[in-house]
Amino acid sequence: MNIILLGPPGAGKGTQARHLVETRNMVQLSTGDMLREAKDSGTEMGNMVADVMARGDLVTDEIVIGLIREKLEDTTDHGGFIFDGFPRTLAQATALGELLEATGKPLDHVIQLGVDDEALVTRISGRSTCGNCGEVYHDVTKPQPADGKCEKCGASNFKRRADDNEESLRNRLMEYYKKTSPLLGYYYAHNMLTRVDGLADIKEVQDSIAKVLDA
Numbered sequence: 001m002n003i004i005l006l007g008p009p010g011a012g013k014g015t016q017a018r019h020l021v022e023t024r025n026m027v028q029l030s031t032g033d034m035l036r037e038a039k040d041s042g043t044e045m046g047n048m049v050a051d052v053m054a055r056g057d058l059v060t061d062e063i064v065i066g067l068i069r070e071k072l073e074d075t076t077d078h079g080g081f082i083f084d085g086f087p088r089t090l091a092q093a094t095a096l097g098e099l100l101e102a103t104g105k106p107l108d109h110v111i112q113l114g115v116d117d118e119a120l121v122t123r124i125s126g127r128s129t130c131g132n133c134g135e136v137y138h139d140v141t142k143p144q145p146a147d148g149k150c151e152k153c154g155a156s157n158f159k160r161r162a163d164d165n166e167e168s169l170r171n172r173l174m175e176y177y178k179k180t181s182p183l184l185g186y187y188y189a190h191n192m193l194t195r196v197d198g199l200a201d202i203k204e205v206q207d208s209i210a211k212v213l214d215a
Ligand code: AP5
Pocket: 007, 008, 009, 010, 011, 012, 013, 014, 015, 016, 031, 032, 033, 035, 052, 053, 054, 056, 057, 058, 059, 060, 061, 064, 084, 085, 086, 087, 088, 092, 123, 124, 126, 127, 128, 136, 137, 138, 139, 141, 142, 163, 172, 198, 199, 200, 201, 202, 203, 205
């Protein structure tokens, strides 16, 4: 099964994707994670996108489509792909449709994580991530364990993202409304869109997504 998780910054795409990886043997394809990896390892492309990401602007379609194309060639046995943070423009959505068709992989569901802007600010400003395994925490809703060790991998290496500040978040939201939100209409018209309440707590959102996937 191949699915897209669609929603603004902080909607919970990464949190839900990680749960699906753990419970359904699915593969998470997060263009944000791929770009951050390229930036951290100092590749030419990584250096090129660093400022764009820090500002909260979108990286070019050409770069992100190229990243996804490479990953889709992965043919090993797994429970399907979760597209997290991709597609983000109509050009990316069209390219994804073509790539999936060419590799004979269907797109089964597009799940919209519905949230409101106020919640996003709170979520983003409280977020930290394990620098070792990528587990996502939140100062209030999912605090780091009291012993200072990641609950998933035991490392003590928590990070905050360079683009998790108010100015960049405002810009990321603007990009979302201008360029990504039209995808809701696009996938609705293709009869693929299901909205779940992303404001519910993490476990409830997991259950809502499971209902869609198991229907
Ligand atoms: P990306 O990494 O994709 O970031 P984003 O879309 O801004 O999304 P986030 O990772 O911020 O949020 P999320 O929805 O995953 O929320 P999370 O689960 O962490 O992109 C970063 C940048 O890369 C872009 O700005 C752009 O420059 C570039 N880029 C990436 N893809 C691109 C593309 N396709 N095209 C062009 N450019 C691209 O949750 C947030 C917090 O809330 C956490 O602390 C979590 O613990 C908490 N939380 C989660 N769910 C709940 C819940 N239900 N209740 C309470 N708290 C919750």
